Every structure is written in C-alpha cells, then in structure tokens.
Amino acid sequence: MTDAKVVHLTKVAPEHSPNSPVGRLPVALTPVRDKAAHQLKQALQALFDNADDTLFEMADRATSNAEQNAFFEAMRDLRLKRKNIERSFLQKLFESFSSLNQYEIGKAPQLDAVSFDSLSLVQNDELEERVAIDSMVAKVMSRDAQALGHLTTRLNAMIARKLDDKSNPLGPEALCGAFLDACSSLGVEIKVKLIILKLFEKYVLSGLGLLYDEVNQSLVAAGVLPELTSTPMRRRAVQQPGGRSAQGDVPLVSGAEPYADGGEVQEVFGALQELLSQVRGVAAPRRELPADAMPITSNDLTRLLSHLQQRVPMRAMDDFDLRMQLEQLLGRVSARSGKARVVGEVDEDVINLVSMLFEFILDDRTLPDSLKALIGRLQIPMLKVAVLDKTFFSRGSHPARRLLNEIASAALGWAEQGDVQRDSLYQKIEQVVQRLLNDFVDDPAIFSELLADFLAFVGDERRRSELLEQRTRDAEEGSAKAEMARRQVEQALNDRLLGKTLPEVVVRLLQEAWSKVLMLTCLKHGVESDEWQAALATMDDLVWSVEPHEGLEARQRLLELVPGLLKALREGLTSAAFDPFSTGEFFSQLEALHVQGLQRFKRPLPEAEPVEAAVEVADESAAPEVGIPLLDLSRTDEEEAEAPAMVAVVEEIVLSAPGESRSMEQEVVLPDDDEALLQVDNLRVGSWVEFQEDEEHKLRCKLAAVIKATGKYVFVNRTGMKVLEKTRMGLAVEFRRGAIRLLDDALLFDRALESVIGNLRRLKNA
Known part of the structure; x- marks a missing residue:
C-alpha cells in the first residue's frame, strides 16, 4: 500500500464529483496529460537524437564484425522506426489517461494462455530485460517516491478507478511498459535493447521528478488536495550533449531518506492517529492515566522493547502478550522512580497500529502456519523501527517493510512437508529473525543489510526454480506435441480400419x-x-x-x-x-x-x-x-x-504414451456460464493456489502454463517442479467443491495496512 492511499482515506478534493460521467477525463487532468505528453515527447526526441552517437561508439568498440554489424543495423532500424515508436508511446499515454475514469470493479486479470506451438518461456533475454526494467523503476522510486505518491493520491481523489504507483499512467512502471510495447517492432538483439533502455532511463526517466513537481503544482492550483504538501527536492545540474545543462534529481546517498523530515510523514501518520482517536475504546484500549503520570521518551521505550526483545519465545507467539509484558516493565520502572511512568500518546498509537498489523499478519491464510510463528517474532523489531522512524507507515520502500514483504512473498509457495526446520527457506527466515532479535538495538541500518542478504538468497532460489520451471514447460510442450501427434495417428488409423x-x-x-x-x-x-x-x-x-x-x-x-x-x-x-x-x-x-x-x-x-x-x-x-x-x-x-x-475392428483404436494408461473415465461437463468455469478462466499464469488434497494435506503450487492444444493446466511448486496437471473442467470441479483457494500475492505489509485502515474506518462509521 502506498502512502498516497492512506491520505486518500480521509481527504477528498472538493471538486471531485461522484456523479461525473464514467470515462470522461476530469477537466483538471487535461492540462496534466498535455504537459506530460509534451515533456515526454521532447525527452524521447532527445533519446533518439543521441542514440546514433551512442550506438556508433559501441560499434567502434565492437570486438567482431558481427557485433559491429548488429549496432549498425540497430542504428538504421531506429532511424526508420523512431516516428512510429514516438507515436505509439504517446498513444499509449493518452489511452492510459482516457481509461482513468472507467470502473473495473471485480475485473480479474486476463488469462495468459499458452499454446503448445508458442509456449511462453522466460528466456534469458527476457530475464535480463526484466532485471533492467526493475532497476530503472527502483531508481525512480527511491528518488521521486514522494512526488509520485502525491500525484497518485490526487488522481485517486478525482477519478473512478483505484490507482497505485504502479498503475499511475505517469509512474515509471507504466512508462517503461509503454516504451517496451512501442519498441516491440525493433528487431534488435538483447544487448542493443538494453542500451536503448539505458538511454530511456537517461533521457526520459531522469526528468520524471521535475514532471511530477510540475503536475502536482498544476493540480494544487486547480484545488486538488492543496493541503498535501511536498518537500522540495534537491536538484543537480545534468550535463546534456552539446554543453547544455538541465536540472535533474540528486541521487540519494546510501542510507539517506528521501523525505525523512517531510510533511508527508505527518500527513500519513496524522491521518492514522486521527482514525485511532475516533475509535478509541473500540479498536484500541482507552487510555486512563493517573493524574501524575509521566510519559517516557521514545528512546526509553526503545530500551524497554530491546529488553523484551531478548525474551521473545523461540517458537509460538500465542502466549506472548507484548502489551502486558510492557506494562509489567513500566510498573517496575514506576516503582523504582516513585512516579507513574506511561507510554506517550504518539508511541501508544504506534504500538496500537503495529499490534493491529501483526494481528492481520498472524490471521492471514496466505502465510503457512509454521512461518507465521517465525514472522510473529518480528513484532518487537518492527515496533521499534516504527517508534524510531514514522516513515515506516508511509514509505513503501522502507527497508523494514520491504524485508517483511520479501519474506512473505518468498513464503507464498512454501509447503510444510517433512522436517520444516531443514528447509533452506525456513532456515534463512529463521536466521534473519534471530539476527534482528539478537543484534537490533536502535540502528535501522541492520534492516537494509538483512534485506540485501535475503534478496540475494531468494534471487538464487528464483533463478534455480525458473530454470527448472522452464524445463518443466519444455517437457510439457513436448508432451503436448506428442499428444496431438497421437490423436492425428489415431484418427488416421480409425479412418482406415474401423x-x-x-x-x-x-x-x-x-x-x-x-x-x-x-x-x-x-x-x-x-x-x-x-x-x-x-x-x-x-x-x-x-x-x-x-x-x-x-x-x-x-x-x-x-x-x-x-x-x-x-x-x-x-x-x-x-x-x-x-x-x-x-x-x-x-x-x-x-x-x-x-x-x-x-x-x-x-x-x-x-x-x-x-x-x-x-x-x-x-x-x-x-x-x-x-x-x-x-x-x-x-x-x-x-x-x-x-x-x-x-x-x-469394431472399437476405436486408442494409442497410449509409453508407460501411460489413458483413463476412459467420462469427465464432468459444466455449462459455459458456470461460475466455477469463470473462476478457472480468470486464473492467470503465475497465480499461486492452494489445493485441499484431503482433510490433512494441502498443496501449494503455481500455474506455470496453460496449453491450449491439450487443455492442460500445469502447476509447479516453489522449486519449479511439476506437481499437478488438470484440465479446465477438472479445475472447475475442484473450484465447485471448494478444494482450491487462490493465494493473494499482493505485498503483505500493504495488505495489512489497508485492512487496518479499512477496519478503523468501518468502526468510525458504525
């Protein structure tokens, strides 16, 4: 969940009309769209103007004639197609703005069906391209997250659809996707494509911070959430070709926060505090303090939490009541000092919020039970981070939040089988948790260190699983072709012999x-x-x-x-x-x-x-x-x-694959409009599901491919190994009897924060 979403819960622009015609772009967004189109068009022209020089330099440094020719061909291809690429990119930008006011409630992602002739595989080139895009987007988000978040919030206040930073038409994710689509006609090698992407980053994405500032000011002038203030961003001179200089964003140094002291922190946390105050006594305990109560400082609270951190049980957290343990410590402190010591109001709100977040996390059905126990032990370290740094609630890129999200994402396909403590992922998560409990005192930098280490671990696991998954898909493609060939042969034999x-x-x-x-x-x-x-x-x-x-x-x-x-x-x-x-x-x-x-x-x-x-x-x-x-x-x-x-020959000839006996059992046939079939058709390749095999056993797996030729849905486990194969009708029957459950792969912390805010709002309106 982005910071923008939190602010939007309590504030709506006065100009927003819930009765505005669906699909019509609000008046205030037209100049935003036009300004963005104009600036992005100029940036693209600068990209293409400098592409020739860059590619020529690369060709000059080429180590072989083939490599040199590839660069020269790319130069020629770019010259011929630059107008079409510019036109296509801007057209996609305009289309994305046009769709902002169109409702998409309940619309499921389109099924990424794969035919056996064109089975989509994640090849090395695509992986390299994806890594490059992720890196480009991450740089923009680390640099311009605040301004983009404010823009997303303002758009949400004016339009029918719910946006996040990824679906914002001016967000780096959407712009990179539009540029890739526009460049799809380029017949260049991956090496050249990566160079073109670097040029896109240099000439287009580097100027997004300035664009966000300008369009935010334009919307403020139009009266859209003027109270949402942004911290002025530092700029540096970027040397342009030909000696010109332009203003660009200063890259953040390692460990620096883009808006650690910005007004947005107060906006977001203030909105959460306001919600808490309105439901005090219902969602959170009402504070009844002695007349002479003296609040402890945040630093004192952190020290008390560090003491409790060492006492977190190694396994189940069910019997560990953090609030009770903290009150007991405060009671001892009060007895020694002779004065009633209590937690300050702000810190009390932080404790309540983190407690609600972990209640959601520990009730979340997406997390396996064994890993819930491990993640539950992170409550005190996360609480300490939130006490020390309130951007924890507002910044999606906060290392502590990201670490929690990455652990949950990695755990999505984890299956509890055999000795769980010998599983490499379980051991890694346990190692991260234990390191935080042992070493985290008051320096949040440990989260960045553990995040980098954990990302490297899951990256290695993902590469291995993708390789095995690709082999699984290759094998299924071969099986599909063999199955189609068997059917052709059966038909030929039966036509002549039956x-x-x-x-x-x-x-x-x-x-x-x-x-x-x-x-x-x-x-x-x-x-x-x-x-x-x-x-x-x-x-x-x-x-x-x-x-x-x-x-x-x-x-x-x-x-x-x-x-x-x-x-x-x-x-x-x-x-x-x-x-x-x-x-x-x-x-x-x-x-x-x-x-x-x-x-x-x-x-x-x-x-x-x-x-x-x-x-x-x-x-x-x-x-x-x-x-x-x-x-x-x-x-x-x-x-x-x-x-x-x-x-x-009176019966049809049926050929079986080696070592296979074909079942002649009649499959259940459901009507085309059956709800279960619609659920199957809304599955997308990459979706994680949980099959209830029997009363005790559950199987978590990912849909790896849909092969149209044979009607097979192929599922793999976390390692990429095939574990299940179903037909469309077979899956529908499983859906009908409630044996399949879709696993929510959205970010855990963001889902938890959305749930907490939603619950607070419902209690407020009750």
Missing part, C-alpha cells in the same frame, strides 16, 4: 508398428508434409493389398504394388527403430497373405512372366536391401488351404 474385417497380422502391424512410423513422421514433418502423405499412402496400399479382389487388373496391380509396398514398410519401420525380430515375423506372415491373395484369383495368368517380372522389380528396388521378402507362388495345396486369422 468397421473393416482384416487379417489380424495387418491390424497388429498397423496398430503396433506403423503407428510409430506415423507418430515420428507427424512430429518431425507435420500433417501437411509430403512425408506424412506418403506414410498414409503406404498404409492405404497395405490395407488394399490384403483385401479380397477379383479380376485380372486387380491381380496385375497387386503384383506391381507389392515390391514397393514391402520396401516402404521396411524403410519406415527401420526409421522408427522398430524391433527387427518382430519386423521379420510381420513380413513372413505378410508374404503368406499376399501369396494366398494371388492364388485366390480364378483366372491364372497366361504365362509366369508377370510373376517373374514382379520378382525382377522387387530385386531391382531392393538390391541394396538384404532380406526383403519376395513373393513365392510355389505353394502346396495344404498351405493354400490354411486361412489367415481375421479380426473385425
């Missing part, structure tokens, strides 16, 4: 052996290929050759067909690496079938020449091949009388 009565050996040959040739051909060349058509033609010829026929023409065709048919069959089975012994058995029986077929013709050939000719043809076509069966018509009457075993 309803016919044929020799058993031929049916077995086609179902057990030639189906493998068809599978291989389908996977390798596709169903539109000449190779696929040739394999089908061979199957058609084989079926025709063993069916009863009459007449000289049929006999002549059979004699001409058999040599080539036998050659095609052998080559196909060899290419599919079919068992040679079984192949020999099949051909022996097939030869007997063909001989019997020729002997059944009533009209003998006038001479033996055609037979000899057939043998000659066979010899010519199979000269390099050893062992191809040739027709031998010199059979005895006893052999001729031996009829082949016949089989009627």
